[in-house]
Amino acid sequence: MTKSTVGIVTVTFNSSAVIEDFLASLWAQVGVEVRLYAVDNDSRDATVHRLKEDGKRHPVVVVENDTNVGVAVGNNQGIEAALADGCDWVLLLNNDTLFPSTFVAEMVRIAEERRLNIVSPLIEATDPAGSNWYSNGKIQPFKAMKAVHIGMGDALAPRTRPEITSVDYASTCALLVRPVVFETVGLMDPIYFVYGDDVDFCIRAKRAGYEYSVTSRAVLTHKASSLTGEFTGEFASHWITRNWVVVARRHCTPTQLVIGGTYIAMWVTARLIFGRENLAVTRRRIRAIREGLRLDLSREAPRLCVPSVDPSLTEGDR
Structure with missing residues (x-):
């Protein structure tokens, strides 16, 4: 065989x-x-x-x-x-x-x-x-x-x-x-x-x-x-956050995108408030979100x- x-x-x-x-x-x-x-x-x-x-x-x-x-x-x-x-x-x-x-x-x-x-x-x-x-x-x-x-x-x-x-x-x-x-x-x-x-x-x-x-x-x-590297490291935190936004933009319905976008914002904020991540990581994730929103997905x-x-x-x- x-x-x-x-x-x-x-x-x-x-x-x-x-x-x-x-x-x-x-x-x-x-x-x-x-x-x-x-x-x-x-x-x-x-x-x-x-x-x-x-x-x-x-x-x-x-x-x-x-x-x-x-x-x-x-x-x-x-x-x-x-x-x-x-x-x-x-x-x-x-x-x-x-x-x-x-x-x-x-x-x-x-x-x-x-x-x-x-x-x-x-x-x-x-x-x-x-x-x-x-x-x-x-x-x-x-x-x-x-x-x-x-x-x-x-x-x-x-x-x-x-x-x-x-x-x-x-x-x-x-x-x-x-x-x-x-x-x-x-x-x-x-x-x-x-x-x-x-x-x-x-x-x-x-x-x-x-x-x-x-x-x-x-x-x-x-x-x-x-x-x-680790989840909160400079490399991983940037690309994971950026691409989370890109996947959402690619595949969410309008309703899912509004609810999902709110969830991402709350998730990033909560990780800072509850001490899971420091301010530097939070700022990095915010920059990554902005980058994901600006990308041309045509x-x-x-x-x-x-x-x-x-x-x-x-x-x-x-």
């Missing part, structure tokens, strides 16, 4: 501190053929050198950008390269992760047996070990399309969970996607740069009729914030350069 070919798409940026565990996990995979499509956003450490070293022994495509184009654009570059090579599946995967040798094959098995188009694993956090980083998610339209991880911080306990759970939202930390989804829905929206692009893509995919599922038979460990997310939708996959598989 022919093994499925899975294009692993990852975006690197000064990833030397985490790349070893990722690569070791990747090349230990059994039961599927894996190809790595690593898009590097102008790393100044040894990341690219390390990837090219592995490319001497394994199927690795390294796309070197001469500037940091962001995660959304980087993912698009990797997705297009994987689909051009005829990969059966695309697995968007953070490189601050590690996973067992059957991880990819188990995700593909579940997806193919159940005729699923988009599948996430359970994602374990490292702090504390064994805790839930992601097992279910929800997008809240009247909170400006805020995406939440349900049960985050609880015990993960994979064995007690159903094999497959239908969910409202899953992040692109680890997301297995059938090519027809990208061919139908389009790619990630570059306007987000980082954060929020997965929420936007999820909303578009679900509106196109594609369901999101989580399997408890595949578990991944995520070293959360190891590359982008350009839609890009489509694949050469779409090749197979009707046999689009009928009955959504």
Whole structure:
């Protein structure tokens, strides 16, 4: 029986501190053929050198950008390269992760047996070990399309969970996607740069009729914030807040936008009043809100350069 070919798409940026565990996990995979499509956003450490070293022994495509184009654009570059090579599946995967040798094959098995188009694993956090980083998610339209991880911080306990759970939202930390989804829905929206692009893509995919599922038979460990910093840090607080506004502007109805905009303002204010964040962080979030409101959103997310939708996959598989 022919093994499925899975294009692993990852975006690197000064990833030397985490790349070893990722690569070791990747090349230990059994039961599927894996190809790595690593898009590097102008790393100044040894990341690219390390990837090219592995490319001497394994199927690795390294796309070197001469500037940091962001995660959304980087993912698009990797997705297009994987689909051009005829990969059966695309697995968007953070490189601050590690996973067992059957991880990819188990995700593909579940997806193919159940005729699923988009599948996430359970994602374990490292702090504390064994805790839930992601097992279910929800997008809240009247909170400006805020995406939440349900049960985050609880015990993960994979064995007690159903094999497959239908969910409202899953992040692109680890997301297995059938090519027809990208061919139908389009790619990630570059306007987000980082954060929020997965929420936007999820909303578009679900509106196109594609369901999101989580399997408890595949578990991944995520070293959360190891590359982008803490939630209140300068980088994360800016981009998360800015793109929250952008997602809301993209997808809320007028009523949802008014209520959601009020919620964002109250959320930022409450975090200052109750000491969750200091004045510097609050000012940063206000600047990010203003930036999100000023952005020109007339350009839609890009489509694949050469779409090749197979009707046999689009009928009955959504």
